[in-house]
Amino acid sequence: MIPNPIATVVPASGPDFPQDRWYVAGFSWELSGKPLARTLLGQPLVLFRTADGGVAALEDRCCHRALPLSLGTLESGGLRCGYHGLLFGADGRCLEIPGQAKVPGKALVKAFVLRERDHILWLWHGSDSHIVPDREPPAYPHHDSGQYCFGGDVYHYAAPWQLIHDNLLDLSHLGYVHLRTIGGNAHIHMNAQMHVSGDEQSVRVVRHMLDSEPPPTYCDAYPFKGRIDRWQEIEFQPSHLCIWTGAVDAGSEPIDTADRGGFHLRGFHGVTPETKETCHYFWTQATNPVAAPEENLRRVLEQTRLTFDEDKQVIEAQYRNLLRFGERSMVDIHVDAGANRARRIIAGLLASQA
Template sequence: MATPVEITRAPAIFPLDRWYVAGFSWELKDKPVARTILSRPMVLFRAQDGKVAALQDRCCHRDLPLSCGNVEGAGLRCGYHGLLFDTTGKCVEIPGQERIPAKACVTAYPLRERDQILWVWVGATPDSQPKDEPPAYRFHSDAAYRFGGDVYHYDAPWQLIHDNLLDLSHLGYVHLKTIGGNPTLHMNAAVKVESTEETVRVIRLMPESDPPPTYASAWPFAGKIDRWQEVEFHPSHCAIWTGAMDHGTGSYDDPERHGFHMRGFHGVTPETETTTHYFWTIATNPHPDRTDVTTLVVDQTAATFEEDKVIIEAQYRNQMRQGPGPNIDIHVDAGPNRARRLITKLRQAAAAV
């Protein structure tokens, strides 16, 4: 990696020395993508040899964002005076000048591409490097599943989005037309919360319930269903497995249980302290006796996330307008509260570096 002239440090409000979701493989075509991650302006691009890279979005000559430039050969050419930077951040060409100064370089961030997810490493120090590869997500390549997704931008802090994902009791009130269902059933679901040093897991079970609209459209249920929601929170993302089987036909203890499955990937990445990138996909297992309903499931999932976005941004605007609390906790807050405590611990560790 090239030695940068200057590095913008991410504030310790975020856990550092870890992988964060920066985008999806399909976003990197023939143009660079500008994206701020943890308050660090970056430019993402795919060189013509297929290698992906993330650089500081600032030319070291006259500060033009490199995202205003063009992908060329094995690097990215600045759109102002044509300096060419390779994927390590080193300037390899200055038009009209043979000598390239040693300081002609920009910060390069480790970027990995795995299962069509782009992961960027954000270190606590300039020379911090990843010791492990980013996590796999097999449902993007599993032949039993089909998936789609999108990228949203939230005018709200990232932890409000985590709160929403870890407390699915809101489905019965916010998502009545898609994945909702009976609000009373959601609020009274049997819930189990587990945690480790780096994860929080919330399991919600709703046996003998009515299939919500999305489920009924996608799967030929015979009547009542046994429904489940399993949320696994990591500081950088959430993996959510929801679904249902005909009532009394399977066991919740079976990890290979049959029925209708929705596997959600949620890359919740801070842009700044008050804004967030939300990278999501939904994978589903089409029923063999029905026309492929992947588009229906993806479209209805997008509709639910649009509804969440409206709620969360309105929540944050109200917090800014009226100031902090006091707030109360209720029984559905166990998962979000554990996740917040975990993030607080990781932030404190980052601040101590």
């Protein structure tokens, strides 16, 4: 077991991740005619779409001889194992054992609660006393609002989930890591006014960079006249972050109101532990191109991928180094305020359920 190397107060025992909440399990478009194997929160699962269009998640292990059910095939009745043909329904119950008249009651696999909302698949991660969810999964209206067009992808990280939180809550790294795309001038980034707020379950970081040079991705996507007034609004919750960034022509209008114009990038960032040492990163980027939406979205997504590839390289190298050097003190700097707050929230949640 590799301890989370940055967090300070992780209880040695107890659940590894905050419970009684929804985590992102994937995107709607990932469930086609084939079952999907994905380990989430330490649980190897098979996700699939049922004949009636619903979604289902089962433990990825046939109860007969333990073959991953994700190697099986989808039928109208359910998911059939690829070894001896046992058929399972969305509730995990075995419906048929080929060649055997009676299906014993113990022939079943564990089922999990999976919901689909706004193109996002959400998995309920409940404690023993909350196996059934007590609320709906979070809404994310921007995928379907008609105001934006969007696309996204799923990245696998050989690094713990909180290193991605750190990265997303401190966008000052843009000036050093992402010069080719969304970065822009490093000095401007590091000196931007930053306001950090939040409560026991969330963090909000707002940064304004007035009268700055537009970075390459922005220029490609929007007809800015010259310098820009730029905002970054990051909202962290343990299961996902929403990052609304954008810009208007410098001095043309205020940027601290929700109805501001200009170029918008709305990022959805679901970060779900695979194990304590690895995670999945589910992201979409929604934008409001003024013209040629398909071509503009394609370019924004291409540059987002470049950007997120750079982050992945940095974060995985950081994690390898954390493992290599072991637990050592770290020096905090001014930009860490938001990330540290998020770490305290996770640590508090883990402590409360220990």
